[in-house]
Amino acid sequence: MYTLLESWMDRIWDAPLGYVSILTGLLATLIILFKLTSHTDIPYICNLPEIPGALPIFGHLLQLGDDHATVCEKWWRQYGHSVFQIRLGNTRAVVVNSFADCKKMLVSNSQALIDRPTLYTFHGVISSTKGFTIGSSPWDDSCRNKRKAASTTLSKAMMKNYYPMFDLESYCILRDLHRDSKTGSVEVSIRPYIQRYALNTTLTLCYGIRMDEVYDTLLREILNVGSAISLLRSASENYQDYIPILRYIPNNEKTARSKELRGRRDIYLDLLLNKVREMIKTGTDKPCISAAILKDQETRLTGVEVGSICLSLVSGGFETIPGTLVSCIGSLSTPAGQAFQERAYEDIRKHYPDLKEAWATEFEKEKVPYLNAIVKEAGRYYTVSSMSLPRKTVSDVHWNGAVIPAKTMVLINAQAGNHDVEYFGPDAGTFNPERWLDEISEKAFEEKASPGLDHLSFGAGSRSCPGAIIASKLIYSALFRLLSLYKIEASESNPPNTDYVEYNAIKSALVAIPRDFNRGGEERTRDFYKE
Numbered sequence: 037m038y039t040l041l042e043s044w045m046d047r048i049w050d051a052p053l054g055y056v057s058i059l060t061g062l063l064a065t066l067i068i069l070f071k072l073t074s075h076t077d078i079p080y081i082c083n084l085p086e087i088p089g090a091l092p093i094f095g096h097l098l099q100l101g102d103d104h105a106t107v108c109e110k111w112w113r114q115y116g117h118s119v120f121q122i123r124l125g126n127t128r129a130v131v132v133n134s135f136a137d138c139k140k141m142l143v144s145n146s147q148a149l150i151d152r153p154t155l156y157t158f159h160g161v162i163s164s165t166k167g168f169t170i171g172s173s174p175w176d177d178s179c180r181n182k183r184k185a186a187s188t189t190l191s192k193a194m195m196k197n198y199y200p201m202f203d204l205e206s207y208c209i210l211r212d213l214h215r216d217s218k219t220g221s222v223e224v225s226i227r228p229y230i231q232r233y234a235l236n237t238t239l240t241l242c243y244g245i246r247m248d249e250v251y252d253t254l255l256r257e258i259l260n261v262g263s264a265i266s267l268l269r270s271a272s273e274n275y276q277d278y279i280p281i282l283r284y285i286p287n288n289e290k291t292a293r294s295k296e297l298r299g300r301r302d303i304y305l306d307l308l309l310n311k312v313r314e315m316i317k318t319g320t321d322k323p324c325i326s327a328a329i330l331k332d333q334e335t336r337l338t339g340v341e342v343g344s345i346c347l348s349l350v351s352g353g354f355e356t357i358p359g360t361l362v363s364c365i366g367s368l369s370t371p372a373g374q375a376f377q378e379r380a381y382e383d384i385r386k387h388y389p390d391l392k393e394a395w396a397t398e399f400e401k402e403k404v405p406y407l408n409a410i411v412k413e414a415g416r417y418y419t420v421s422s423m424s425l426p427r428k429t430v431s432d433v434h435w436n437g438a439v440i441p442a443k444t445m446v447l448i449n450a451q452a453g454n455h456d457v458e459y460f461g462p463d464a465g466t467f468n469p470e471r472w473l474d475e476i477s478e479k480a481f482e483e484k485a486s487p488g489l490d491h492l493s494f495g496a497g498s499r500s501c502p503g504a505i506i507a508s509k510l511i512y513s514a515l516f517r518l519l520s521l522y523k524i525e526a527s528e529s530n531p532p533n534t535d536y537v538e539y540n541a542i543k544s545a546l547v548a549i550p551r552d553f554n555r556g557g558e559e560r561t562r563d564f565y566k567e
């Protein structure tokens with residue numbers, strides 16, 4: 037049959053030589069253009085599936101949309117590969133989805149995955165004045181020292197020193213909820229109280245400073261700037277990180293916004309450090325990281341490194357803890373969550389018949405199995421950092437016949453792994469604290485033995501979250517006091533969204549920002565509550 041292609045070939049054959057050369061030139065230019073616009077930092081990785089449909093220049097960025105975790109989870113199911121490669125503009129990335137593969141990638145290749153990629157907007161613009169946070173630092177001696185100092189401050193052994201802080205900050209949640217909800221009769225949004233709780237904790241550790249007012253101006257400025265910067269760290273918000281030509285667009289909005297936020301952040305970081313300097317002068321400083329360094333008790337770290345540690349701890353806690361705790365309170369306050377609350381309360385009473393005494397001295401001891409189970413389930417179900425923090429390989433990683441070369445970006449889809457039905461069972465998509473418990477007799481619970489890595493929300497391996505211990509303690513302490521005092525109920529007019537994807541109001545942010553909701557509920561007792 038005389039096809040269209042054959043007719044074209046005939047015409048070219050019959051055409052004068054000049055036309056043939058023009059057509060060949062055009063074709064060659066098109067091929068070169070396609071190659072140039074599809075070029076990636078790391079060449080195609082053989083024996084590792086690539087998701088189809090990558091476009092020149094953009095790669096898979098447009099298909100990924102705002103919610104990378106959910107789209108990658110869908111691709112895993114659609115194409116049947118838990119580990120695959122994609123293209124973010126000019127950057128090749130390997131995405132890991134199932135729980136077993138995420139664990140194997142992070143734990144078995146711990147040293148090979150110790151690095152973090154550097155990105156134009158976050159590293160080149162926002163961090164140009166105060167250095168990188170630990171979570172965004174490439175691996176070098178300075179990062180090793182900063183991580184070591186942070187891990188020491190946040191270690192299990194140090195927790196007993198922070199008891200007064202846990203006491204004061206968790207007490208303030210209840211004190212102000214009692215006041216603002218008019219003893220439980222008015223519905224309130226709990227998020228601002230929890231944000232202050234998380235931020236005051238890290239500010240106390242770093243600067244020995246706290247703010248008593250929920251709507252303190254400085255406290256809200258730190259939270260607003262931090263959330264806005266979290267947006268500028270995600271791939272979906274920053275095409276210019278992966279498509280370099282976009283950086284040269286005049287009046288680049290992203291760069292201008294980054295500079296504005298950098299300026300605002302520098303102001304409050306300097307203010308906090310100057311306050312510590314003043315307190316040292318007047319002898320009123322509190323034990324904290326920056327005072328210790330400013331007084332030269334610790335000489336290994338430079339001023340920029342100290343600033344970076346403080347910035348890492350402050351930004352590490354202020355959205356992750358509220359994201360997890362507020363969403364968990366949302367799940368507990370629904371009609372289905374009432375049963376969990378009741379059982380948690382009974383378990384608290386079972387372990388502490390004298391609740392008044394426990395409220396004062398045992399609230400942070402993490403001894404009530406049911407509460408520990410709620411903390412774990414909150415971490416798993418609400419994966420606040422859905423794509424974790426990006427990693428970069430420092431050496432080859434051998435993966436089922438493929439060789440992922442050094443300097444490749446690796447993205448851990450913690451949201452997909454945390455809801456993997458093959459690992460967590462058919463109810464992986466349901467909030468159920470009891471998956472972590474054995475009911476040994478009626479209403480008596482025992483925690484199941486931990487398999488080592490409960491879930492992926494804190495990462496794993498060489499760059500896992502050093503704040504995991506203090507985070508669990510903070511969530512436990514707040515829940516202990518809150519559930520001892522209140523029966524929390526969701527508002528009917530403004531209830532929580534408890535879907536593990538949809539609870540997040542801004543899916544493109546690096547850390548989830550839960551949709552706001554109101555809660556009400558009756559107070560159980562105030563016998564043991566100190567005014």
Ligand code: HEM
Nearest residue numbers: 170171348349352353356425494495496499500501503507
């Ligand atoms: C629910 C609370 C939290 C969650 C879900 C969380 C999650 C994470 C995740 C996913 C990572 C990256 C892990 C990896 O690459 O494997 C990380 C790193 C980090 N987190 Fe957390 N975090 C939480 C609380 C905190 C707190 C309270 C602090 C500090 C006070 C903190 C400080 C850090 C630091 C400094 C890093 C960087 C570690 C490194 O790159 O070496 N985090 N966190």
